[in-house]
Amino acid sequence: MDPVAAAPHRPFAVIVMGVSGSGKSTIGGRLAEILGVPFLEGDQFHPKANIDKMTAGIPLHDEDRWPWLDRLGEAIGQAARAKGGVVNASSALKRSYRARLVAAAGMPIRFICLFGDKELIASRLQKRKGHYMPPALLDSQLADFEKPLPSENALILDLGSDVETLVAEALADIRAYAG
Numbered sequence: 001m002d003p004v005a006a007a008p009h010r011p012f013a014v015i016v017m018g019v020s021g022s023g024k025s026t027i028g029g030r031l032a033e034i035l036g037v038p039f040l041e042g043d044q045f046h047p048k049a050n051i052d053k054m055t056a057g058i059p060l061h062d063e064d065r066w067p068w069l070d071r072l073g074e075a076i077g078q079a080a081r082a083k084g085g086v087v088n089a090s091s092a093l094k095r096s097y098r099a100r101l102v103a104a105a106g107m108p109i110r111f112i113c114l115f116g117d118k119e120l121i122a123s124r125l126q127k128r129k130g131h132y133m134p135p136a137l138l139d140s141q142l143a144d145f146e147k148p149l150p151s152e153n154a155l156i157l158d159l160g161s162d163v164e165t166l167v168a169e170a171l172a173d174i175r176a177y178a179g
């Protein structure tokens, strides 16, 4: 395929979202690499207090997340405008959080939501090593999660698919969305 013809129109902003362990960092990182745009890891925008809370097994609440969402949204907008495009991986669990991210970015965002079976997510979290997020927080993540509505500019993918399939599906969507 002609890489120029296949390139999305710029600037564009994509967030790969979902609960902890849904695969957003894995898929988001690959997408950014293929599209040649910066990858922003949402976790790196959390203040230390939030990371400490989660590490201690305490779920975040709205008050913990608003400043994080504002900082992250601003960074998404800046990177997209400076570099032509950006891919971010972040939980973006609630509709109100997604609206806040879009407002802070100052531009539309395409959400790619990784959604699927709780047992599968739990088994991936159990196997994952060296991450601060305890598997026991999965229930609280799912309790907060609001599946995106079609009106939210979102694509929902089955997280049970293999990585290559998910990357291909997301790329096709981004190219159709931003093309």
Ligand SMILES: Nc1ncnc2c1ncn2[C@@H]1O[C@H](COP(=O)(O)OP(=O)(O)OP(=O)(O)O)[C@@H](O)[C@H]1O
Binding pocket: 018, 019, 020, 021, 022, 023, 024, 025, 026, 027, 089, 124, 125, 127, 128, 133, 159, 160, 161, 162, 163, 166
């Ligand atoms: N489609 C997939 N098939 C098989 N394993 C996967 C898939 N996607 C991710 N994984 C694995 O599942 C685990 C969780 O993935 P990842 O860290 O990308 O999730 P995450 O949503 O970013 O989690 P967190 O928000 O907690 O950082 C990792 O060990 C990753 O290698």
Ligand SMILES: O=C(O)[C@H](O)[C@@H](O)[C@H](O)[C@H](O)CO
Binding pocket: 019, 020, 021, 042, 043, 054, 060, 065, 090, 091, 092, 093, 133, 141
């Ligand atoms: O909103 C939240 O509760 C957080 O963003 C979490 O989702 C974690 O930071 C993430 O899943 C771990 O990587």
